[in-house]
Amino acid sequence: MASVTLKDVAKVADVSYATVSRAVSGSPEISEETRRRILKICKEMGYTPNSIARSMVKRCTNILGLIVPSLNNPFMSELTADLEIYARNRGYNLMVCNSSYDHDLELEVFSLLIGRQVDGVIMIPVGHEPYESLSALTKQVPTVFISENMQDYPENYVSVDNYRGMQIATEYLFSLGHRDILYFGARSNSKTHELRLDGYLSSCEKLGMTPHVLRSTYSRSSREVGYALAGEYFSQPRQETAILCSADMLAIGVKQAAYEAGIRIPKDVSLMGFDNISFSALPEIDLTTINQPTQQIATSAVDMLLDHIRDPEAERTNLILPPSLIERKSCRSVRA
Amino acid sequence: MASVTLKDVAKVADVSYATVSRAVSGSPEISEETRRRILKICKEMGYTPNSIARSMVKRCTNILGLIVPSLNNPFMSELTADLEIYARNRGYNLMVCNSSYDHDLELEVFSLLIGRQVDGVIMIPVGHEPYESLSALTKQVPTVFISENMQDYPENYVSVDNYRGMQIATEYLFSLGHRDILYFGARSNSKTHELRLDGYLSSCEKLGMTPHVLRSTYSRSSREVGYALAGEYFSQPRQETAILCSADMLAIGVKQAAYEAGIRIPKDVSLMGFDNISFSALPEIDLTTINQPTQQIATSAVDMLLDHIRDPEAERTNLILPPSLIERKSCRSVRA
DNA sequence: ACAGGTAACGTAAACGTTTGCGTAAAACAG
């Protein structure tokens, strides 16, 4: 398990270990001949450069931290995969941490990642409230958020246009004839979910509908949360003809509860989600939803972060990507 | 961005930096009084220990590598989440790498992780064939596989009992009256999938059924692969009354193809999966399957790896966990 | 009071790299 170091190969090659370093790191100040000779010896001895030691002196680790609320939500796990692959192709590895939708834990793993000397952090924040403590952290390391943030927190971020996305959803349901639309969301104080709600509310106002909002006490956008909340809702008389969920996972939970309550979708009630996770495309789910350009979010987030790492003084940029309607079979027209 | 080091706080506290180190690392050879004084100064100056430097001298990083074929499969992403959380609670961070079901890439990221000086590697292997090259890597760092491996590769591993699991599935379908069962698998040469197939074959022999096997040319157990392969299959006349898939994701793809071909499940054909991903519990999917004890796999894998790290000479242990049948509504009895 | 022990802290080496600087030899210009 004791690995071979520069000094070891230097001894064998009968050169100083600085020369070996230059050979392996591709420095120009070395002759092609000795480079080939040394690299051959490296192979033979099974030398692997110690990136920890390299990080010490170069003062960068080529490691990125990723803080994500959960990997059980396919939107986030697929995003994580895209981030990892893209980052690795650009020479960076990803240290992944679950915040488990816990605000304190989120901050805790953030400083843990800083202690790990990551070169940058990508974070999907769970909420928005106590971000004074977060600022103290983002000052220490380049950070990009996958979330929308307002002027009061002008860090780098990339996101789908949540506000517009939910407007599109609301307008779509309106165009189908729905006039009583229930907005169904997790209790998250994140900007992302705040803007989605605002988009719904603004469209309601514009279209002259009275909004109905039902929010869970949990901040987690999971199937279980949607299921539990919808179970209650369906047990009582209702007037809404459509349910607009702030996430596909919630919608899937709602659908499950509807199924068990004998309520058919879209016959008895229309259902929409947001995110367009891959499972929503299943014929049995067939959920009309708003698409997030996951891959583009991932590549942009990494690009923005690397730019910021290379030039910390550069101006912060934000990127809002356009959402799009994915029309499937979970909504029906209720025109008379 | 320039962080404060031991020397900086030593200067302020007017002690040697060794003393500061002892204060923060909880060494006993320091008085309680100076410890408190130094820790207070650390807080004030915002000192965060540099774990890179610590890793240099302690010769361990407290980082674990995870190599996973894909995060798009909920079985793997949920497993990843469990691994990360459990490992973090034991003081280790996770560096996650996708192998994308690519054998060469798998080996490439493995050596990349070794260069990163990870203390151990957890790997869900994509295949089994060219494992001479893998041995060269596992010799360099403690490794545990989440997969079954045979005597020819006696590394640490933890897995559900794939062979028995598929026997249970086959026997279950038999007990329902099925005599023509199609085994539907991805072309994976991993031990995991090999054993699942073997379990099916052995049960067929024991129960006097002639096996029918259909395998994809892709090694990826994805919805798309299941969909494509089943599309072909359903376009031709068939005699089988049940389809047994080597993974839930495949079964979900099969179900989608069946839906589009107008074939109803379980009325026209019964369907079974393997893994018990959370989506299989949805009423619209409602897939009868074999459960993997994900959480236990995750904790055991981490425990085994940490044991191995602490005592590299210790004997390798393997853990085979019992599978269990999850009976849902995707299979029907065909007794006359 | 004195030997011996212990508690608390300082000194310095070490971990494996990278890299600025120095220097010898080789290449070149005149």
Added chain:
DNA sequence: CTGTTTTACGCAAACGTTTACGTTACCTGT
């Protein structure tokens, strides 16, 4: 052939820790 530049390499410091060892000062027991 001399003087200058260039090339290829060695030397040594530095990155921020940990820790074995030394060294005080203080506390024991007799």
